[in-house]
Amino acid sequence: MQGTLVTLVVMMTDPLTQLPTMSFFGNSTIANFQVDSRLTGASLNATVEGFDLVSLSPRTMIVTVTWTAMDPLTGTLNPIVRTSGENHFRTGGFSIVTHFSSQMRLATASGTITMLNGPTIP
Numbered sequence: 001m002q003g004t005l006v007t008l009v010v011m012m013t014d015p016l017t018q019l020p021t022m023s024f025f026g027n028s029t030i031a032n033f034q035v036d037s038r039l040t041g042a043s044l045n046a047t048v049e050g051f052d053l054v055s056l057s058p059r060t061m062i063v064t065v066t067w068t069a070m071d072p073l074t075g076t077l078n079p080i081v082r083t084s085g086e087n088h089f090r091t092g093g094f095s096i097v098t099h100f101s102s103q104m105r106l107a108t109a110s111g112t113i114t115m116l117n118g119p120t121i122p
Contacts, residue, residue, distance in 0.1 A: 004031040006046040008061055010113065010121065024059055026050020039080060039105045042067040059118075065111030078106045
């Protein structure tokens with residue numbers, strides 16, 4: 001079974017007093033995460049239910065983020081970085097071998113977090 005798990009932590013303080021104004025923790029599988037097949041861009045839209053430890057109340061956050069793999073200085077597409085590896089583990093009569101490979105591009109993200117019935121955080 002595949003899906004998207006979003007974990008969101010928001011820590012905010014008052015700039016004058018440095019006292020916490022929000023300490024939110026939440027998880028969600030209510031998310032739409034899309035990645036371009038060429039790894040040139042991606043987007044995430046998620047609704048995250050959680051709890052604010054400052055107000056001691058449940059909160060709902062809406063997360064909207066986009067990524068682009070274009071270098072903002074040169075206007076060119078960042079290169080794909082490929083990695084692979086293998087791990088071996090053995091103890092007693094048990095052994096396991098895992099193989100992995102990945103592809104990624106450096107990307108720049110932008111987006112917002114909006115608290116339902118509250119402010120938007122850029």
